[in-house]
Structure formats: C-alpha cells, structure tokens
Amino acid sequence: MTNPNKNVVDSARGDEYRDWLKQMTLIRRFEEAAGEAYAIGHIGGFCHLYVGQEAVAVGSNAALKEGDVIMCSYREHGHALVRGVSARAVMAELFGKATGCSAGKGGSMHMFDTTKGMLGGHGIVAGQIPLATGAAFSFKYNKTDNVAVSYFGEAAVNNGAFHEALNMAALWNLPVVFICENNRYGMGTALERSHAVWNIHERSCSYDMESEIADGMDVLDTNRVMSKAVERARKDGIPTLIEARTYRFMGHSMSDPIHGHYRTKEEVESQKERDPLITFANQLKDAGLLTDEDIKQIEASVAEEVADALTFAEESDIPDASALFTDVYAD
C-alpha cells in the first residue's frame, strides 16, 4: 500500500485527536465489558464485538456531520457509541432493558437512535447496503446536503445486495459512502477462500465508482480517506467504495473462539502488534500531542463511563409486558 499522506499528524488538531483516542478506548473497554457481561449471562443471543476495528468507526465518523446517517451490520456497538448514543443506552440495549436505545427490542444486532443518525444494526449480511443507498436517494430527493454511510464486512461484497446497491448509487449519483471493513474473515472463512478477487476495492470497477483503500488499523488514514469520500458525496453526489483493511481480535461472535481451525494464535498475536489504539497513541506521543498522563486520564474516564453504563443497564427495568405487542404497526 503506497500512501504518501498517511500518518500525517496535524499538530493543530490535538484536542480532536485526543477525543478520537478516547472514543477508541471507550469502544475497546465497552466491548471488553460486554464480553464479560455476556460470559455471566447478562447479555443473550449473538454478540459480535468490535475489538480491533475501532479505528474504522472513529476515523470515518469524524468526517460526518449532524444529519448524516449510518446503516451498519450486526457488529455495530462501536458505531453507535461514536455516533453519540450513550454507553448507558447501548449497554442497556445489550441487557435487553427498556432504557436501551431500541427499548430492549433490538438487542446487540439492532441498535437504533434516529436522533443521532444511527439507523441500525442490521442482521442479514449486506441488507444494510441498499438501505443506506435509499437514505442517500432520500437526501438527494429532498435536496439536502446530507450523506448516508453503509458499513459492512468483506463477506458482504459477495452478496447480490452489494452489487445491486452500488450499481444504483453510481447510476444515479447518490451521496453515499460504502465502507467495507475488511477484517479478513467472514465468520470462519478466509477472504482467499471465498472471494475470486481479493482486492475488495476493485469491485468498484464494475460500476465505474470511485474507490480507495484505507488502513483500517490507522485512524488517521481512515479519516483522511473518509473525509475525501464524504466531501465527494456531499458536494458532488458521487459515491465511493472504501476498503478499510482491518482485523478483529475476538471471535466472530461471543460464541466463537478467537482462533481455531480457521486462523492461528500466531496470526492473531502478530495482528495485535498493529493494535489501532497503541498505534495512534504512539503517533500522538511522537508528535508531542499526548502524554502518558493523558492516556491515564482517558482510561480513567472511560472506565468510569463503562462502569456507569453497566450499573445503569443492571439497574434498569425490563420492558413492560405490554411492550411485546407495541410497535408492530404505526398509527
């Protein structure tokens, strides 16, 4: 990957960068806490953790503005947090509580908060890609300058919904950014075992669409690439496919081992050397924008936020029995 612009730390953006590091830390510690809560039965069902991929959500979200919307896959706790859904509301949703961001009816895979432009968590691989394209259609139809973003894994690009959506987005010049979070594995099947073409970004060629590779373990690079894509979408209504190359440090879901038949322990350990939190902290330290004391403060503040979220989720009420039958039809 030749990328002359990456790793450029803008010294004027220290506050913003420290906030990004805090967001990434929040996702990491939140997901670790969710994993523990799952292990003791406070969280049920499927629970897909975002550990390792934090730079993608944080770096891309920082390029968005109010009114923009995102549609995600079922690995979306981190995206909800960076959109500004409170840790309390996300944790309470995981716990199935009435105070959750989807009122306890969505769960891990279906986080929603319309006030934050968080339009889900969607459970069918690639299903959210046409949805985001539709939001972009709406924005163009209503002549707003908002942008829609679809996040999906690399396995989704083999699904028809991906191709159908990209074709329409390119055909109609819709303000949408497609972010493929290429973490190398669709559950337990490696990219090389499921994709005839290994460079995901090349899929854009079929639709004459702009595409970029981002280092998804580098928040600066992700933000740089995303900023260009968002500007193209916002100003000119031109869609972009971004391939953010990243890695998940946990299993596919909480029911799966971290490594096993499909990848080795050594591979996971070597990928952890690219830990996006450590990489970014070092970049900031080298630029004189971060001290060890800052990191301590961030960790302490995040620990408090996560502990508070856990307490809130534990103490919140479950949905009233009557909630079973509400929200099936709108008035």
Place this chain on the structure above:
Amino acid sequence: MAILTYRDALNEALAEEMERDPSVFLMGEEVAVYQGAYKVSKGLLDRFGEDRVVDTPITELGFAGLGVGAAMTGTRPVIEFMTFNFALLAIDQIVNSAAKMLYMSGGQIPIPMVFRGPGGAALQLGAQHSQAFESWYANIPGLKVVMPATPADAKGLLKSSIRDNNPVIFIEGEMLYNMKGEVPEGEHLVPLGVADIKRPGNDVTLVSHSKTVAVALKAAEQLSADGIDAEVIDLRTIRPLDIDALTASVKKTNRCVVVEEGWNFCGVGAQVVDDLQRTAFDYLDAPILRVTGADVPMPYNKQLEKASKPSPDRIIDAVKRVSYQD
C-alpha cells in the same frame, strides 16, 4: 360517476397522491419512459418528472431495499414490482427490513411505503409467472396486505395505502386491469381492514378477494337460479382481516365457502376458517369448505391451467355440499 378501468383507477390514485404529497415517489422497472409494463403509470413521468417517477434496473432486491431506506429518511416510496413473481427476489428486504424496522428500533422508525404490482395467474404464463403469494406476506407481522377487486376499490385502497404509515403489500389482479366500473372522482378513500359485501344474500357466505370476487359473483348468480341466495364478501384487505364482517355474515347464513386463487396449504382461507370456527362456532350448520388453486405449479396448457383455478362450477359444488344438497 366516471367509468374507469381498474388500470386507470390505479393511475388516478397515484397521480392524486403524488399531487397531494411531494414526498411520494414511484419507482420500479419500466414505470417511467415505457409508461408501466401494464400502463398503470401512464403519463406520470410527463406530469411529475424523472425525479419522482424512476425507472430502475432489473434489480428487485436492490430497489426494494432502497425504497425501505428512503422510507426511513423522510419519503413515502411506492415501489412497483412488474409482477409479484419477481418480488421473491426482494423478500428479504420486505420481511427483514420493511416489516420489522419499527419493532426492532423500539418504535423509532416507521416505514410508510407501498410495494405494489400485479399478482396471481394471468393466462398461460406458466409456473413461474402465475402464482398467488398473499398468504406469504399476510403471515408477517408489520405488513398490511391489500388486494382490490374492482376499479373503485383499486383507487380508494391505493390512496389509503399510500397514506398509511406502514409497509403495505398492494397486490393488483393481473387479469383485472381492463375491468371497467364506476369510480368516484377526487377524494375517494377506502379504509384498510374493512371487507365489503359485494352481493348480499341469506343462504351461504362466499368469502373471496381480488380476482375470485368475480368468480364468486358468477357462482352466486347461477346459484340463485337454483334457489340458493349467496352472500359474496370481498375481503379487500387480507391483513388486517375483517373478521367481524365475516362473522356477521356467517351468523346470518350459517354456511361458508372460502375461495382463493392461491394454494390450499397454509393459505388465506386457512386463516379465515380458523377465525370463523371460533367466532361463529355455534352458528355453523356445516363444516366450512375451501375452493383454492390446485396444489401444483401452474401448468402452461390452457385446459390444465383452467382446471387448476377456482371456477364457478367448483364454488357451486362446494356450496351444494355445505347446504347438504349434493
């Protein structure tokens, strides 16, 4: 009152609703330049422009999902399927996105949209182009399923469906587009979830919808010559089902035959019978019978095709049996 075809009544409904509400747009295959595969959207491109009448590639899953995403963010899409046979490609977005979004978002995101197009059998189109899927959609909480049988209902129900804040599956009768009838001008709204008595009668209730309404009416006419006075009910909306109207009719007639073009197993009629055996148990003088499409893929051959569909003769036979006159 104007005499319109079913096709033009639908066209009038679309035009009036697009005029009334700028957030309504029409999207689908051949809806714009070609003026609609069945000419339902004739003239709409000229009148409303290409931003609001949008031709799509042949990409049913894609544009159904795009429609849901648009409905999530401030528009009221009308998504046309050239026929509901092709909607099978889109059913993930209809079921998993459109029907469930309100619920799984904890009530935050309604989906005000219509999926419409023709369904059921036409003539000699073979197995993949002749099938009735209303029972599939009616099985899904979160969806409404609407099937007009007359031009007036086509207009009134489509207008109500477009204004409804839920995803509505609006299945038109492929063989009904040329049907003519009186259609009220302007603001003519038929509420969803309300059945209609198309022919009052006292001796037996014939429950029907869409194309089978005309078949049931024909059977009723022939039955009256035999001294049997049949009441023909048009469900109009499959979900929500107007069980009150059905119950009231059966309490009067004490006998019931349910007619549908779809397959028997888990069909719409199965639900009707299930409801009626509870709401009208003490009023039934005979087990309810069903007349359905034959339990086979649709054959091409004209005679075999005819034999597979509900006919006046098969309905009359069923009526005689529930009347113990066979």
